[in-house]
Amino acid sequence: MALDTFKFGEDWLTVGKVLSIAKGGTTIVLSQSVEKRIENSSQVVASIVEKGHPVYGINTGFGPLCTTKISKEETRILQTNILKSHSVGVGEPISMELAKIMLILKAHSLAKGYSGIALDTLERIIWHIENDAIPVVPSQGSVGASGDLAPLSHLFLPLIGLGKVVYQGKIMPTQTLFEKTGLEAINLGPKEGLALINGTQFIAAHAVIVVEKLHSVLSQADIIGAMMIEGLQGSVKPFYKELHELRPFKGNIHVARRVKRLLKGSEIMEDHIDCDRVQDPYSLRCIPQVHGASRNAWLHLKELLETELNSVTDNPVIIDEELTISGGNFHGQPLALALDYACLAASEVGNISDRRIYLALEGNSPGVPKLLMKDTGINSGYMILQYTSAALASENKGMCFPSSADSIPTSLGQEDHVSMGSIGGRKALRVIENVEKILAVELLTAAQAFEYRKPLKSGIFLDEIHKAVRKKVSFAEKDRVFSDDIEKGIQMIQNKTIISVIEKVEKNRNISLKTKYSAEFESY
Structure with a gap:
C-alpha cells in the first residue's frame, strides 16, 4: 500500500x-x-x-x-x-x-x-x-x-x-x-x-503529544464514567439533550450525547427508573460539565497548535533582500498559556475520577457492598486503591500552578520576558500520565461495581467493555496484590483497549457514538 x-x-x-x-x-x-x-x-x-x-x-x-x-x-x-x-x-x-x-x-x-x-x-x-x-x-x-x-x-x-x-x-x-x-x-x-x-519546536513537540494523550484520556474518561453510572445506578437524565441545549457549550453537548448513547438499551437503567433518589452526586451528575470543559480546553490547544505547526518561529525573518525583520515569533507565549490550561483540564479529569472512585466505595448504592467487596473486615476490599488515586490527584494539583505565570529575565536583560512554555509542556505530560493511572483505578472499581448488577445487562457498548476488562482482571472476592491489577489497568488505558472495543462494536453493530461536534473533538 x-x-x-x-x-x-x-x-x-x-x-x-x-x-x-x-x-x-x-x-x-x-x-x-x-x-x-x-x-x-x-x-x-x-x-x-x-x-x-x-x-x-x-x-x-x-x-x-x-x-x-x-x-x-x-x-x-x-x-x-x-x-x-x-x-x-x-x-x-x-x-x-x-x-x-x-x-x-x-x-x-x-x-x-x-x-x-x-x-x-x-x-x-x-x-x-x-x-x-x-x-x-x-x-x-x-x-x-x-x-x-x-x-x-x-x-x-x-x-x-x-x-x-x-x-x-x-x-x-x-x-x-x-x-x-x-x-x-x-x-x-x-x-x-x-x-x-x-x-518553539520543543514546546510544540510537547504540545503534539499533549493533544494526542489528552484526547485519549478524555475519550476513555467518558466511557469509564458511564460504566460507573451503571455500577452505582446513577440517572441518565443529566445527559438529556434538552438540558444541554440550554447551556450549549460544545464539549458539554458532545460528552452528554456520548454517555447517553453508551447507556442506551441498558436493563440496569430500566431496573431503577422509578427509584426514590432525586439526584446523583456531582461526580456522576456533572460529567458533561466537567469532562466537557476539559474537552473545550483540549480543542483550544489543538486549534492554537495547528497555527504554530505551520508558522515561521525563528528570528530574524528574511522577507526579501530589502526587508529583514527582527521580531518575536520565537516567543512561546501562545502555546505556553494553552498548555497550562490543558494541564489544568487534564488534572480535573483525574480529580473527578477520584471522586467517583471514592463514591463507589461508600456502599450507598443498593446492591453494591461497602468497599466493593461482601466479605470485609478480614478483607479491606478496594479501600486502598482510592489512596493511590487520591495521591495522584493531589500530586497533579501541585503541578497546576501555571508555568507561564513566571518570567525570569535572561541574556543580561535583552530577553526580559520569557514564556516558560517548555516547562509547561513537560509538566502537562506528567499530569496526563498520572491521570491515566487514576482512570485505570476507576476502570477497575467501575468494573467491580458493574459486576454486582448481574444478571442485568447494560447497553452493548458497556457490556463489551466489561468483558474486555475481565479478560485482563478478574472479579475480586477477597484481597490480593492489587498493584498487579492496577498495572494491567494502566496498560489498558495506555493501549486504548476500551477505545478499540468501542470502535469494534460501532463497526459490527453499525451504530455510532458520534455527535455533531465529533469532527472537532474526535480528530486531530
Missing part, C-alpha cells in the same frame, strides 16, 4: 500528520518550488553578508551582543559557535519520539523559506528523520523564549559532528554515526545556526 506524502513548507501540518510522519506512515518531500524558495532566502543572506549592512544574527553577535559587529570572514564561525555555546541542556533526555517530532516541526518551518537556511542543511535534517538517527536532547534548560535555544542546540549538534544520536537502537557519538554512514559535518553558512536554534 502506497504511503501518504507530505510536502514540507507547502502542505498544512496537523497533529495527526506529525505523528504519521514520526511513525513512518507518511513520507516527506520538498517540491521544486519550495527548494527554489529556500535557495532564494539563502542567497538573500549571502547578499547581506557581502554588503555588510548589520542584520541581527547574520553579522552581529547574539542577545546582548547584538551591537557587536562580526566580520564577513567570521560569519560562518559565528554560526558554529552558537550551537556549541547554547548547548547547555541538563536533565534526562526527552523521548526519541519527542526529539523526532522536533526535527519534523523544525524542517517544516525552515522549508517555508524565510529563515535563510541552505538547502543542503535542510536535506540533512530530513535524512535524520527518514533514517531514524535521532539526536539526544536534554529535557531541561529552555525558558521558552528567544526560542527553545538549549534543546534545539542539542538537537542540531550532530549537523556539525558533535553531540550524540540514537541510531539502530544504540546511543552513540555523532562521529560514530558518521563512520557508519559516510556522512560528514556541515559547514554552516551565515544565519544557519541561529535559524536552527531559534524557534
Whole structure:
C-alpha cells in the first residue's frame, strides 16, 4: 500500500500528520518550488553578508551582543559557535519520539523559506528523520523564549559532528554515526545556526503529544464514567439533550450525547427508573460539565497548535533582500498559556475520577457492598486503591500552578520576558500520565461495581467493555496484590483497549457514538 506524502513548507501540518510522519506512515518531500524558495532566502543572506549592512544574527553577535559587529570572514564561525555555546541542556533526555517530532516541526518551518537556511542543511535534517538517527536532547534548560535555544542546540549538534544520536537502537557519538554512514559535518553558512536554534519546536513537540494523550484520556474518561453510572445506578437524565441545549457549550453537548448513547438499551437503567433518589452526586451528575470543559480546553490547544505547526518561529525573518525583520515569533507565549490550561483540564479529569472512585466505595448504592467487596473486615476490599488515586490527584494539583505565570529575565536583560512554555509542556505530560493511572483505578472499581448488577445487562457498548476488562482482571472476592491489577489497568488505558472495543462494536453493530461536534473533538 502506497504511503501518504507530505510536502514540507507547502502542505498544512496537523497533529495527526506529525505523528504519521514520526511513525513512518507518511513520507516527506520538498517540491521544486519550495527548494527554489529556500535557495532564494539563502542567497538573500549571502547578499547581506557581502554588503555588510548589520542584520541581527547574520553579522552581529547574539542577545546582548547584538551591537557587536562580526566580520564577513567570521560569519560562518559565528554560526558554529552558537550551537556549541547554547548547548547547555541538563536533565534526562526527552523521548526519541519527542526529539523526532522536533526535527519534523523544525524542517517544516525552515522549508517555508524565510529563515535563510541552505538547502543542503535542510536535506540533512530530513535524512535524520527518514533514517531514524535521532539526536539526544536534554529535557531541561529552555525558558521558552528567544526560542527553545538549549534543546534545539542539542538537537542540531550532530549537523556539525558533535553531540550524540540514537541510531539502530544504540546511543552513540555523532562521529560514530558518521563512520557508519559516510556522512560528514556541515559547514554552516551565515544565519544557519541561529535559524536552527531559534524557534518553539520543543514546546510544540510537547504540545503534539499533549493533544494526542489528552484526547485519549478524555475519550476513555467518558466511557469509564458511564460504566460507573451503571455500577452505582446513577440517572441518565443529566445527559438529556434538552438540558444541554440550554447551556450549549460544545464539549458539554458532545460528552452528554456520548454517555447517553453508551447507556442506551441498558436493563440496569430500566431496573431503577422509578427509584426514590432525586439526584446523583456531582461526580456522576456533572460529567458533561466537567469532562466537557476539559474537552473545550483540549480543542483550544489543538486549534492554537495547528497555527504554530505551520508558522515561521525563528528570528530574524528574511522577507526579501530589502526587508529583514527582527521580531518575536520565537516567543512561546501562545502555546505556553494553552498548555497550562490543558494541564489544568487534564488534572480535573483525574480529580473527578477520584471522586467517583471514592463514591463507589461508600456502599450507598443498593446492591453494591461497602468497599466493593461482601466479605470485609478480614478483607479491606478496594479501600486502598482510592489512596493511590487520591495521591495522584493531589500530586497533579501541585503541578497546576501555571508555568507561564513566571518570567525570569535572561541574556543580561535583552530577553526580559520569557514564556516558560517548555516547562509547561513537560509538566502537562506528567499530569496526563498520572491521570491515566487514576482512570485505570476507576476502570477497575467501575468494573467491580458493574459486576454486582448481574444478571442485568447494560447497553452493548458497556457490556463489551466489561468483558474486555475481565479478560485482563478478574472479579475480586477477597484481597490480593492489587498493584498487579492496577498495572494491567494502566496498560489498558495506555493501549486504548476500551477505545478499540468501542470502535469494534460501532463497526459490527453499525451504530455510532458520534455527535455533531465529533469532527472537532474526535480528530486531530
